[in-house]
Amino acid sequence: MDERTTCAVIGGGPAGLVLGLLLARAGVEVTVLEKHGDFLRDFRGDTVHPSTLRLLDDLGLGERFAHLPQTRLTEIAFPSADGGRVVVGDLKRLAKFGHPHPYIAITPQWDFLSLLADAAAEEPSFRLVMRAEVTELVKDRGRVQGVRYRTEDGSTHTLRADLTVACDGRWSLARAQAGLRPKEASVPMDVWWFRLGRTPGEGPNRLQPHMRGTKFGITIPRRDFYQVAYLGRKGTDAELRRRGIDAFRHDVADLMPDLADRVHELTTMDDVKHLDVRLNRLERWHTDGLLCIGDAAHAMSPVGGVGINLAVQDAVAAARVLAGPLRRGRVDDRVLAAVRRRRIMPTVIVQGLQRLLHRMIVSPVVDGRRPGPPRLFTALMRRAPWLSTVPALIVGIGPRPERAPVFARR
Numbered sequence: 502m503d504e505r506t507t508c509a510v511i512g513g514g515p516a517g518l519v520l521g522l523l524l525a526r527a528g529v530e531v532t533v534l535e536k537h538g539d540f541l542r543d544f545r546g547d548t549v550h551p552s553t554l555r556l557l558d559d560l561g562l563g564e565r566f567a568h569l570p571q572t573r574l575t576e577i578a579f580p581s582a583d584g585g586r587v588v589v590g591d592l593k594r595l596a597k598f599g600h601p602h603p604y605i606a607i608t609p610q611w612d613f614l615s616l617l618a619d620a621a622a623e624e625p626s627f628r629l630v631m632r633a634e635v636t637e638l639v640k641d642r643g644r645v646q647g648v649r650y651r652t653e654d655g656s657t658h659t660l661r662a663d664l665t666v667a668c669d670g671r672w673s674l675a676r677a678q679a680g681l682r683p684k685e686a687s688v689p690m691d692v693w694w695f696r697l698g699r700t701p702g703e704g705p706n707r708l709q710p711h712m713r714g715t716k717f718g719i720t721i722p723r724r725d726f727y728q729v730a731y732l733g734r735k736g737t738d739a740e741l742r743r744r745g746i747d748a749f750r751h752d753v754a755d756l757m758p759d760l761a762d763r764v765h766e767l768t769t770m771d772d773v774k775h776l777d778v779r780l781n782r783l784e785r786w787h788t789d790g791l792l793c794i795g796d797a798a799h800a801m802s803p804v805g806g807v808g809i810n811l812a813v814q815d816a817v818a819a820a821r822v823l824a825g826p827l828r829r830g831r832v833d834d835r836v837l838a839a840v841r842r843r844r845i846m847p848t849v850i851v852q853g854l855q856r857l858l859h860r861m862i863v864s865p866v867v868d869g870r871r872p873g874p875p876r877l878f879t880a881l882m883r884r885a886p887w888l889s890t891v892p893a894l895i896v897g898i899g900p901r902p903e904r905a906p907v908f909a910r911r
Contacts, residue, residue, distance in 0.1 A: 502658045506532040506628070507827055509647055509662035511635050511675050513540070515610075516795035516812040517668035518617040518629075522560070523820035525624035526909040529827045532660060533627075534650050536634035540611035540618075546803075547610050547728070548574075550810040551595055552902040554602035556817060559904055561911030565616055571608035572722050576707035577892065579874050586709075587879045590892035598894075605708075605806070605897065607723055633658075638665070638678045638791065645679065645790030664832045666792045666819065668812075671779055673797035679788045683781035683800070686856060689864040690717075691738060692776040692803055693731040697763045701725055704759075708806075715869040716756040727760065729753075730803065731773075734867050738775045746770050778802055780855060782848060787837035794819055794840065799848050802855040804863070805896045811851060817903035818843045824908060847900040854895065 508524055510517045513535030521533040549557075549566070557563045577590035595603040621627040632653040639647040639659060647661035667675035676683075701724055711718045717732040731753065733741065741749065746769055754761035767773065782799035786792060795812030802808075819840045826832045861878070865871035873879075882888055 502656065504532075504658060504660045506530050506647075506660060506662050507664070508532070508823070509534065509660050509665045510668055511648060511665065511673075512668035512670065512797075513537075513614065513618070513629060513631070514545075514668060514670065514795070514812070515614065515617070515809050516816045517666075518614055518621060519556075519813050519816035520666060520668065520794070520820055521627055521629070522617055522621040522624070523817065523906065523909045524824060524827065525621055525627035527820065527824035527828065527906075528626060528908075529824060530626045531628070532662070533621075533629045534633040534635055534648070534660070535629065535631050538632045538653070540614040542611070545610045546806065546809045547607050547613075547723075548806040548809060549606040549608060549613060550807070550899075551592070551600055551602040551605070551897040552899055553810055553813050554606060555600070556813065556903070556905055558601065559910050560620070562616060562620055565620075566606075566608075566613070569608045569612045569616065570724055571606045572706055572724055573604040573606055574706055574708050574721070575604045576705075577896070578707055579710050579879065580712060587874075587882050588886065588889050589882055590896055591886070591889035592893045592897050594887075594890045594893055595897055597890075600898070603897075607721060607728075610809075635669070635674060638675060643789060645788065648675070663790075663830060664792065664823070664827060665790060666794060667797040668795050668816070669797055671781075671796040671800035673793065675791060676783070676793050676797050679791050681783055681785065681788065681793065683783050683798075686780040686852070688778045688780050688802065689735055689859050690732045690867050691735050691778050693733065693738075693741065694774045694776060695729050695731070695767060695772055696723075696726045697729060697760050697766055699723065699725055699727045711757050712866050712873045713756050714872065715867055716752060717863065717866045718753070718756050720757065720760070729757075729760075731756075732863060732867060735778070738777075742770050746772075749773065776803065780852060782852065786841040787834070789834065792819065792823075792837050792840060794844075798841075799852065801852065802859065804855045804858050805851075807851055807896060807899070810899060811848065814847065814899060814901070814903045815840075815844050817905060820909065821903070821906045824906070844901075850900045851895075
């Protein structure tokens with residue numbers, strides 16, 4: 502079956518749906534292909550940062566988002582040796598800069614994606630195809646002309662497009678078939694995600710790191726559970742699973758004594774989801790007829806939870822650059838290169854900061870060289886609490902926040 506669209510978007514994640522929505526509001530015919538039948542997957546990254554919240558306001562979706570179930574994080578704090586805590590990122594300080602959302606909203610990603618999909622469906626030039634697994638790029642004389650995808654009934658479709666945008670994540674099939682290879686940076690850790698029960702309203706609404714010996718964990722308060730990230734040395738997933746659930750529960754209870762009374766909720770190691778952490782980026786984000794954005798262009802470490810925010814910003818920048826050329830039917834190498842040129846600076850800055858945090862905080866803990874953040878760092882943050890504004894700006898807003906283009910505002 503042959504089909505035709507102006508822009509084919511591979512992947513119905515945050516980047517793909519934001520790009521599809523914005524291009525459709527510009528009057529561009531766009532088709533988003535999502536291989537799953539729904540958005541219901543755990544631990545996909547549920548942080549919606551202040552800059553993304555402002556974007557939703559620009560798009561006329563802020564009120565809809567406010568009605569989604571969510572918790573609001575206003576602080577990032579480290580434990581201190583005296584049993585207290587040191588605030589290293591105070592998002593409340595963003596209000597002094599006139600920002601309307603001085604917090605990070607934690608909401609199920611499937612709700613966020615459904616909101617975007619519903620808004621995009623209101624545009625006549627938008628089409629979302631679920632259960633559409635892209636199997637290969639369609640090429641003609643070296644140029645990407647679209648994709649082939651397989652639907653649930655096993656039939657194969659050919660979707661031809663003036664431009665194909667890969668938003669299919671860190672293991673991007675489109676990127677691999679185009680011969681684009683990311684440059685990998687070394688990463689000291691992997692992450693294991695799980696959830697433990699929480700009474701609504703229990704504890705403070707802040708992201709809380711926990712450090713003890715070589716153990717490192719982070720709790721993220723959700724409405725009725727804690728989303729927990731357990732950090733360990735890179736490549737130790739097989740060893741951790743070999744030790745079994747009893748040993749893992751013991752480690753979690755030792756690291757987070759306040760949650761020891763509920764570690765029994767972890768019944769098997771299947772409740773613990775492994776994330777193979779990657780930190781990489783493409784030197785070139787495009788080839789003729791294909792553009793990569795989001796994790797397909799640059800995989801981020803979970804440190805700071807900024808991956809979704811950066812991907813959304815990529816999508817907004819791409820829509821701004823591409824809308825006019827797509828309407829005119831002239832998307833050339835110069836246009837595609839302009840997207841990378843606009844977004845490479847914030848990508849490099851954020852990845853550089855993540856590598857610095859890996860080196861200063863994560864590696865010393867998981868290697869057993871230091872039980873927490875550098876003392877000089879915590880002492881400085883206590884003496885000058887206003888410095889917590891800097892991490893709040895970097896994590897919450899980003900080095901180059903993107904506002905919605907005029908054609909997409911409502």
